[in-house]
Amino acid sequence: MIVAAGVRADHLTTARRLAARPDDWDVAPRFDPAQRWYHRLLDEPGLEAWLLTWLPGQQTDLHDHGGSAGAFVVVSGTLTERTVHVPSGGDATLVERALPSGAGRQFGEHHVHQIVNAGLVPAVSVHVYGPELRTMTRFRLERGRLVVAAVDRAGAQW
Template sequence: MIVTTGVRADHLNTARRLADNPADWPVTPRFDPDQRWYHRLLDGPGVEAWLLTWLPGQETDLHDHGGSAGAFVVVSGALTERTLTEARDGTTALTSRLLTAGAARQFGEHHVHQIVNAGPVPAVSVHVYGPELTSMTRYRLQAGRLLVAAVDRAGAQW
């Protein structure tokens, strides 16, 4: 399954190419019981790629990508992506989509989401962003309103 939101296909193609060739990864994925593990796979001009692992229950905060578009592929296991949905009364809620091994998600520069391993087995995913991530804003939903919780900067928080 591929879900697109009107962005260029090169991020998705790069994510698929990397996900399809784990023998070319410079590291073997590791699983950390205390936090999601990640390793940069690609750092080129205008694009970067990350390998991430997810134990059951591990998740991101609700976040954006600081103006970068991107794509990710679930290599193994399954991940749930939660995205924002506006209700008729103008409030915001989260909608969930299960992405199993082989599924891909492509998104634009204004995409806000949360990713969680809600399943019983570990998961591995490859994420590609362009341009390179410089910041990520973390959000929280309170009474149906999206509020900024923090802004993380590359080189400081990751």
């Protein structure tokens, strides 16, 4: 996908398009009880897409996307997104939003969130990022503040 300078790519439209065509995926989703399973569906200059599976209880750490904007769509099951909320002059807290099958979420370059399958059934999702992910910073919330836990790099941690 080529985007003219100053025009933001619509990652949510791309995620919805990919999610709606599972017969076009080059692999079928797999579920791994030891860790979340993932597979790259699309790798184009400036854009990538991933297929992820989530067994009940599987989750990400609180993380950003290293300056990449993105979107995700829940293909099946329900995922819960936890985002950081900082009221004026207050401590940071996590706000939860349940996203059922068909729901999608687009986010900007500075978005910090955690995704968890808090339900009782497996879930599948499609995630799109632009530009491609190069780093992801993992955080923890301590006394109302975000603290960097680690910085993961493409090719090393995923």
